[in-house]
Every structure is written in structure tokens, then in C-alpha cells.
Amino acid sequence: MQLVHTVSFPDAELLSRLQPLPPSLHPVVWDLRSSPQGAGVDDIDAVILPYLNAGEVLGKLRKVPGLVFVQAQSTGYDGIVEAAGPAAGVSNAAGVHAAATAELAVGLILAKLRGIDVAARNQLDRRWRPERRLSLADRRVLLVGVGGIGHEIARRLEPFEVELTRVGSSARTDEHGPVHSVQDLARLASSHDVLVTVTPLNDITHHLVNAEVLAALPDGALVVNVGRGPVVDTDALTAEVASGRLHCALDVVDPEPLPKEHPLWQAPNALITPHIGGNASAFEPRIRKLLTRQLVALAEGRTPANLVQTGPF
Numbered sequence: 001m002q003l004v005h006t007v008s009f010p011d012a013e014l015l016s017r018l019q020p021l022p023p024s025l026h027p028v029v030w031d032l033r034s035s036p037q038g039a040g041v042d043d044i045d046a047v048i049l050p051y052l053n054a055g056e057v058l059g060k061l062r063k064v065p066g067l068v069f070v071q072a073q074s075t076g077y078d079g080i081v082e083a084a085g086p087a088a089g090v091s092n093a094a095g096v097h098a099a100a101t102a103e104l105a106v107g108l109i110l111a112k113l114r115g116i117d118v119a120a121r122n123q124l125d126r127r128w129r130p131e132r133r134l135s136l137a138d139r140r141v142l143l144v145g146v147g148g149i150g151h152e153i154a155r156r157l158e159p160f161e162v163e164l165t166r167v168g169s170s171a172r173t174d175e176h177g178p179v180h181s182v183q184d185l186a187r188l189a190s191s192h193d194v195l196v197t198v199t200p201l202n203d204i205t206h207h208l209v210n211a212e213v214l215a216a217l218p219d220g221a222l223v224v225n226v227g228r229g230p231v232v233d234t235d236a237l238t239a240e241v242a243s244g245r246l247h248c249a250l251d252v253v254d255p256e257p258l259p260k261e262h263p264l265w266q267a268p269n270a271l272i273t274p275h276i277g278g279n280a281s282a283f284e285p286r287i288r289k290l291l292t293r294q295l296v297a298l299a300e301g302r303t304p305a306n307l308v309q310t311g312p313f
Contacts, residue, residue: 004069006039006045007021007047007298008029008044008047009030010032022300028044030047043066044064044067051287055079061084069090069311070091071304074097075093075096077090077092080092081309084309089307090307091294092308094147099152099282100278100281101198101251101278103280104226105149105153105251108249109141109196112249113134113222114134114135114136115133117271134220137160140163140192140194141162142192142194142196143164144196145196145197145227147199153196166179190216192217192221193220194224195217195222196224196225197223197224197232198227199228201228205231207231207233210233214233214237220246222248223246226252228252234264237264247269250271251273251276252277253272256275
């Protein structure tokens with residue numbers, strides 16, 4: 001069955017990069033902030049969301065009466081399903097950001113453990129301060145999230161000779177070994193040096209890394225978040241980091257961005273990057289490949305990949 005005829009693209013540049021389109025699809029350029037170029041809102045069947053700041057425009061999806069399908073360019077889809085409504089299919093970009101985000105996660109761990117952030121600050125003042133720091137080798141790493149990105153982080157950590165413990169939504173054993181339940185997170189935290197979270201945001205994972213989990217971590221432990229900001233309780237983390245007891249390396253925060261007066265900006269134990277996990281050179285070829293596949297599937301009346309809400313599919 002032909003479900004989709006008119007597809008809205010967030011900008012003309014993305015539309016150009018995906019040429020040629022299947023001939024049965026009619027393209028519209030719509031950034032969801034202004035009027036669509038090429039057709040009216042009533043004509044649109046499918047929407048490709050912008051990559052950056054998509055959350056700011058999700059409310060406009062409710063104004064598309066014939067919405068059949070929404071494609072996110074992000075792995076996370078919190079808020080998108082609700083905005084699209086139950087009648088529309090929603091797909092995320094699972095797999096597109098895995099390599100780049102995993103790279104950043106490992107980079108943040110290494111930077112913080114080996115004091116690269118401290119050396120960068122010292123360089124500005126021309127200070128030469130050698131000191132013995134922790135190595136990644138022999139660290140006990142607690143990885144919260146066993147999806148595509150979590151799997152890539154685990155693969156990249158393996159050569160570093162770490163002791164890795166994986167945590168998922170439920171306890172089980174998969175092809176890579178045991179997965180512990182999030183219910184055991186506080187207990188597991190007490191015996192690990194590094195906690196990395198890359199889990200999606202939902203009702204269960206909101207503030208999953210809370211004051212109890214953080215208090216259970218040993219003195220000097222490192223908290224790394226490359227998933228979703230609200231998975232970590234910012235107030236509880238700030239208290240631990242500002243006191244000097246814990247360290248953190250954050251690519252995502254809550255709220256995002258942090259207010260300029262927030263104490264984490266000035267905390268010596270904090271390293272913050274501006275949500276750049278998937279925003280690397282690896283993104284472009286991977287998102288183009290995914291979107292091309294999705295558009296062909298829609299044109300041929302087939303089920304698109306990565307559905308997180310099935311809608312009419």
C-alpha cells in the first residue's frame with residue numbers, strides 16, 4: 001500500500017544530498033518554524049526532523065493532519081512519539097551515531113582519568129605540573145545501556161584491559177555475557193571506578209543515576225553521561241562533584257545547556273562538552289544511507305526501519 005506521497009525535509013541542503021529521490025515522492029522543504037516550501041501542511045504525509053534542536057519544533061507536528069511517518073535524525077526519541085501522535089509511525093536513527101558517540105565516551109574517560117583537561121588549563125598559564133594519574137587499564141567500568149551505542153562503547157573499551165559490567169533494563173545473558181538489571185545499579189556502583197550512562201530517556205531511566213547511586217560510588221569515581229541529560233540527577237551530581245568527592249565528564253546535561261551561573265561550569269572535577277556525541281564526520285554518510293533506505297521503503301509501501309512507534313506500519 002502506498003502510504004506516503006509528500007515528504008518534508010528540514011532544509012534544502014539535506015534534500016539536495018539525498019537526490020535523486022524515488023519518483024513517486026514529492027519533496028517539501030520545511031524547518032517547522034515557518035511555512036512549508038512546495039506544498040501546504042495539509043499535503044504532508046511524512047516529516048524528517050532537523051538534527052539539531054528538534055525538540056524546539058516538535059509542537060508543529062500536531063498541525064499536520066495527515067501525518068503518517070516521522071523520521072528523527074537522533075538516536076533518542078523522547079518527546080517525538082508524543083508529538084507525532086499514536087496514528088503516525090516514528091523511526092529513530094539507531095546506528096547512525098553509535099561510532100561517533102562511542103569514540104567520545106572513551107575520549108571523555110581518558111581525558112578525565114589521565115588529567116588531560118587539567119593539563120589543557122595549565123597550558124593556558126604555561127604551568128608544567130607532572131603528576132601520576134589513573135590509567136584506564138585496570139579500571140572497573142559500569143556501563144549503563146546495552147543498545148547499539150552501548151555495544152560500541154563496550155567494544156572500544158575491550159583493548160584497554162578494563163573490568164566491564166553491563167547494566168540494562170532487565171537481568172539477562174546475551175551473546176556478550178551477563179547483563180545486570182537497573183534495579184541493582186546502586187549495589188553495583190559501590191565496586192566500580194567509572195560509571196558510563198548511554199541509556200535512552202524514559203519513565204524508568206529518568207534520574208536513574210540519582211543521589212543513592214552517586215553516594216554508592218567510591219571516592220574519586222568518574223561519572224560519564226553521553227546518553228540523555230535527565231538520566232542523571234543534576235542536583236545530586238553537582239553536590240558530589242562540587243564537594244570534590246566525584247568527577248564527571250558530561251556530553252549531555254539537564255537542563256541543556258546549563259545556565260551560565262551553574263556551579264558545574266567552574267567545578268575543577270567537571271569536564272563538559274556541548275552535546276557533540278554524534279555530531280562528527282561519521283554522521284553525514286551514515287544518516288544519508290539511512291534516510292535513502294527509509295525513503296525507498298516509503299515509496300514502495302514497505303515498512304521503514306528503526307520504528308519506535310509502528311503507527312500504520
